[in-house]
Amino acid sequence: MSRFNKQRNILDFTLSSLLRRRTKNSALVIVYTLIVFSLASVLFFTQAIKKEACIVLKNSPEIIVQRIVAGRHDLLPADYIDTIRAITGVQSAKGRLWGYYFEPAAGANYTLMVSEEPGVEVGRIVIGQGVSRTIHANRADIVPFRRYDGSYTSFEVSDILSSESELVSSDLVLISESDFREMMGIRGEYVTDAAVYAKNKRELFMIADKIKRILPDTRPITKDEILRTYEAIFDWRGGILLVILSGAVIAFVILAWDKASGLSSDERREIGILKGIGWETSDVIAMKFWEGAVISLSSFSLGIILAYIHVFFASSALFEPALKGWSVLYPEFRLVPHMDPLQIATLFFLTVVPYTVSTIVPSWRAATIDPDTVMRL
Amino acid sequence: MFARKSNVFLLFMAVNIFLLALVFGHASYGEKNALPYLRGKAQMVKRIGLSDLCLFTDARYARHPSMADLNTPFQDHPMSLEHFPSGTIITPPPHLRSK
Amino acid sequence: MIELSDIRKVFNSGKPNEFVAIDGITLSVERDKVLVLKGPSGSGKTTLLSVIGCMARPTSGRITLSGKEITSLPERFLTEIRRKSFGFVFQQFNLIKGITAMENVILPAYPTGEGFSVLKKRALSLLELFDLSERAFSKVEWLSGGEAQRVSIARALVNDPSVIIADEPTAHLDTKLSKDFMEIIGKLKVRRKTIIIASHDPIVYESAAVDRVLEMRDGRILSRATRQ
Numbered sequence: 001m002s003r004f005n006k007q008r009n010i011l012d013f014t015l016s017s018l019l020r021r022r023t024k025n026s027a028l029v030i031v032y033t034l035i036v037f038s039l040a041s042v043l044f045f046t047q048a049i050k051k052e053a054c055i056v057l058k059n060s061p062e063i064i065v066q067r068i069v070a071g072r073h074d075l076l077p078a079d080y081i082d083t084i085r086a087i088t089g090v091q092s093a094k095g096r097l098w099g100y101y102f103e104p105a106a107g108a109n110y111t112l113m114v115s116e117e118p119g120v121e122v123g124r125i126v127i128g129q130g131v132s133r134t135i136h137a138n139r140a141d142i143v144p145f146r147r148y149d150g151s152y153t154s155f156e157v158s159d160i161l162s163s164e165s166e167l168v169s170s171d172l173v174l175i176s177e178s179d180f181r182e183m184m185g186i187r188g189e190y191v192t193d194a195a196v197y198a199k200n201k202r203e204l205f206m207i208a209d210k211i212k213r214i215l216p217d218t219r220p221i222t223k224d225e226i227l228r229t230y231e232a233i234f235d236w237r238g239g240i241l242l243v244i245l246s247g248a249v250i251a252f253v254i255l256a257w258d259k260a261s262g263l264s265s266d267e268r269r270e271i272g273i274l275k276g277i278g279w280e281t282s283d284v285i286a287m288k289f290w291e292g293a294v295i296s297l298s299s300f301s302l303g304i305i306l307a308y309i310h311v312f313f314a315s316s317a318l319f320e321p322a323l324k325g326w327s328v329l330y331p332e333f334r335l336v337p338h339m340d341p342l343q344i345a346t347l348f349f350l351t352v353v354p355y356t357v358s359t360i361v362p363s364w365r366a367a368t369i370d371p372d373t374v375m376r377l
Numbered sequence: 378m379f380a381r382k383s384n385v386f387l388l389f390m391a392v393n394i395f396l397l398a399l400v401f402g403h404a405s406y407g408e409k410n411a412l413p414y415l416r417g418k419a420q421m422v423k424r425i426g427l428s429d430l431c432l433f434t435d436a437r438y439a440r441h442p443s444m445a446d447l448n449t450p451f452q453d454h455p456m457s458l459e460h461f462p463s464g465t466i467i468t469p470p471p472h473l474r475s476k
Numbered sequence: 477m478i479e480l481s482d483i484r485k486v487f488n489s490g491k492p493n494e495f496v497a498i499d500g501i502t503l504s505v506e507r508d509k510v511l512v513l514k515g516p517s518g519s520g521k522t523t524l525l526s527v528i529g530c531m532a533r534p535t536s537g538r539i540t541l542s543g544k545e546i547t548s549l550p551e552r553f554l555t556e557i558r559r560k561s562f563g564f565v566f567q568q569f570n571l572i573k574g575i576t577a578m579e580n581v582i583l584p585a586y587p588t589g590e591g592f593s594v595l596k597k598r599a600l601s602l603l604e605l606f607d608l609s610e611r612a613f614s615k616v617e618w619l620s621g622g623e624a625q626r627v628s629i630a631r632a633l634v635n636d637p638s639v640i641i642a643d644e645p646t647a648h649l650d651t652k653l654s655k656d657f658m659e660i661i662g663k664l665k666v667r668r669k670t671i672i673i674a675s676h677d678p679i680v681y682e683s684a685a686v687d688r689v690l691e692m693r694d695g696r697i698l699s700r701a702t703r704q
Contacts, residue, residue, distance in 0.1 A: 011382075015382040017575075049432070056422055301397055341401075370532060381592060
């Protein structure tokens with residue numbers, strides 16, 4: 001009990017000490033919190049998206065076959081699909097029709113996809129929430145589209161996809177095949193690409209290989225590669241993340257440097273007084289420990305809590321400028337909360353521990369000074 | 378009157394720890410709660426045959442990174458000035474980088 | 477109560493700036509009496525005080541406190557003895573700025589792990605003793621010279637030590653405050669405290685409260701002038 005009391009007493013003095021330089025220490029806490037906040041926000045955001053991609057995209061087509069002409073995507077002839085179907089191990093192969101549409105009035109890009117979702121018929125489309133928001137279109141509204149030849153057509157919005165599905169559907173416009181072909185000017189012999197399913201999942205690579213051999217101008221993409229794309233997304237090697245990370249590391253080093261560069265003469269004098277009036281070296285070290293711990297623990301916990309609120313309640317609003325970029329259509333990131341204790345622990349050890357240590361270590365020498373120096377102060 | 382400073386701090390930390398526990402609790406509750414929605418999304422992916430998440434709509438290779446080809450200038454450059462900042466966030470997928 | 481036997485303290489031993497601060501001091505400090513060490517600066521008074529008060533170890537010689545030898549105790553024990561038995565009043569007061577008078581008074585007791593409310597009560601009663609109740613929660617920067625000194629005396633008493641050691645306590649005080657200080661010393665003597673003061677101020681060594689004056693020069697005791 002008395003040991004606990006002793007630490008509480010020392011903590012009291014430490015807090016008095018910190019409050020004495022109120023502005024400096026408040027600034028320290030603010031900067032430290034911001035660093036933890038940024039790192040944790042990025043962590044939460046990227047983890048949540050990766051996790052979602054991993055779960056949701058497990059249902060994407062097993063192999064998607066694209067055609068490459070002169071290094072670029074080109075339309076896939078429909079009879080390639082017959083060839084693919086004939087390959088042993090292929091369960092089914094279907095043509096996919098999809099593309100991009102640029103809406104000049106709004107400056108937004110949509111992804112148009114042919115689909116048999118309920119609500120999609122000739123003359124009627126189903127749109128994603130992002131599209132609805134961008135052009136203020138609701139059910140039963142008529143939306144104009146420009147055809148490939150410059151003429152105009154229009155469709156009625158029969159349904160809007162759910163807001164929970166925004167992360168996969170925000171910019172989608174689901175349309176019937178005949179409307180799509182007419183609008184885009186794509187003849188019946190072509191499709192955009194093919195979705196292939198295998199009888200035995202373990203044979204996917206083999207089948208993909210075969211497709212590549214039989215149809216050399218194609219490029220098969222397996223589901224595995226799709227999933228790995230999203231595992232590697234937000235790679236720290238990506239420019240902006242590297243900038244944020246480096247910024248945080250540099251700011252942190254500066255913080256710790258300020259501490260590690262030693263004590264001021266005032267601080268030294270104070271330690272001398274404490275030792276003179278009866279504090280032991282271990283008591284002084286404990287005080288320095290609390291000094292570091294009070295700042296780090298406060299900042300760390302605040303940073304994490306604020307980051308969580310930011311990402312999972314405020315849809316990562318502060319990242320919007322960076323994430324939005326040139327996009328006009330921007331999905332609402334209503335992410336599924338996901339906390340990995342291991343990552344939080346790592347963040348803890350990378351921030352709290354070095355900071356606390358950098359507060360204690362430079363004080364070590366001062367803490368061991370002889371108490372009789374107080375007589376000569 | 379005279380609130381002992383260490384008590385104030387300990388209370389502050391207790392509140393923080395409580396909030397952190399709340400955060401973890403909310404996260405695990407949220408995950409469980411989200412399962413039906415995630416399943417719904419997975420079903421949509423299967424029905425429509427989607428291959429990518431809708432994160433960025435400004436560039437094709439950012440909208441469908443898994444489908445992307447490498448024909449946009451500086452697409453794999455770290456700063457990806459052609460479509461900054463989404464290009465810097467979305468680097469070309471592994472299967473494009475290695476092949 | 478405190479016996480010093482042939483105490484010698486050398487600084488920077490073996491180096492070119494080797495300095496013998498006190499040389500062969502043998503001295504007996506009586507219980508509940510006021511002892512003044514008189515002498516010019518450089519005479520070794522401060523060093524002798526710090527050796528008596530367990531703040532510094534002598535280079536050679538022996539010290540016993542209430543019959544127990546304390547010369548060769550490890551730091552931890554020495555600090556505990558110092559905390560329990562000695563209270564210090566410094567020349568420069570050496571109060572910690574930015575915190576209140578009361579906090580300063582209880583500071584020496586923090587490492588003992590005593591409960592805060594106990595310490596607070598003790599501090600407030602000590603401050604009352606010195607007429608400082610109203611200033612108990614003021615920051616020390618706002619105290620006058622005399623008030624600051626009384627706070628530093630209160631601080632010296634917080635662990636209820638049996639010995640008070642004061643190093644040039646009146647160096648920064650005017651005549652009236654110096655006389656007030658010696659009056660407090662007299663009161664403390666009545667309360668059964670042993671007091672050792674180092675001072676070259678006549679108001680101190682000529683005060684009626686003083687029992688014994690020892691003159692020091694060049695690290696040695698010159699005369700053995702006794703009073704009463």
